[in-house]
Amino acid sequence: MTLRTAQIAKVDSLPKNYTEYNPLAPAKAAFYSAVLPGLGQAYNKRYWKIPIVYAALGVSTYFIVDNQNEYTRYRDAYKRRLAGHTDDEFYGRISTEGLINAQKQFRRNKEISILVTLGIYVLNIIDANVDAHLQQFNVNKDLSIHPSFDVNEYSGKANYGLSLNFNF
Template identity: 65%
Template sequence: MLLFLVLLCGQTGFAQQDSVAVVQNEDLKKATKKAEEKEKDYEPYNALAPSKAAFYSAILPGLGQAYNGSYWKIPIAYAGIGTGVYFYLQNDKEYDKYRNAYKARLAGKDDEYKDRISTAGLRRAQELYQKNKEISILVTLGVYVLNIIDANVEAHLRQFNVDENLSFRPKLDYDQLSGKTNYGLTLNLNF
């Protein structure tokens, strides 16, 4: 009888070890498969990508954003540049109007503002619209430069690995042999 119990317990122990080995083997296969899939998705570091994106944006605003895949930023870049150009043209038109009126008044001719605006007022209006034209140019150039910087920075940031394997996370491990739960903290770094 004692021999029978020993053999029965021994068989059960071997069966548990075999099932643990099978589970570990399956986990190893899953981890290998996951690593292979990840390797397929991995893009190597491209040191020239930020320079290409900046160069493309310098050639044609928004082209660097298209190179990076941020198509939603292209209308923002064109809206900013278009707004600056629009206000430059509007201020240039007003400046020319007051400049022509000022020249006509100095030449002794009648102008469209003769009863409403003094000569000093025409000079101040020219100065105001000249200043607004210069600000419009600065805004347009600022948006153009921001477009280039955005493309460059985004190309740099797109190459960072933000995979979940680079994180701390708590782990609960159930030990099937002892029936206890082990607590721990894992740090996974895959190179």
């Protein structure tokens, strides 16, 4: 039997549920997730992850908007106090120094929220890529551990052991 016939016989003996390895699938899934978050998860047929991606992005975006609105409220009140007005919503409750500190706090919170949102976006892309990589591994139920018993030819004693068999 020549090498060519052995290769043909090997290809013919593939199981029916065999799917061909696609080396570009992880890159494609990552690209889809970069274009539209959750699209890479849909490409990988992991539909249950899509609501998680959008919930995480939605919550972090909510905190960006909320911190920006609060920052604007305190900044406007501070500007009115600098202009000499005494009718801002915080007058009598928060000092001018307190308005400055609140602006710093909400600006910092907004910046952290932006970083968290970018992190979630990147994790979405990484998840799609890794999931596409892991789908290409053959994880069937044929993996098994079998005990083995062997007799030593020279001493006549029994050798015991375990064997782990992988079929490639």
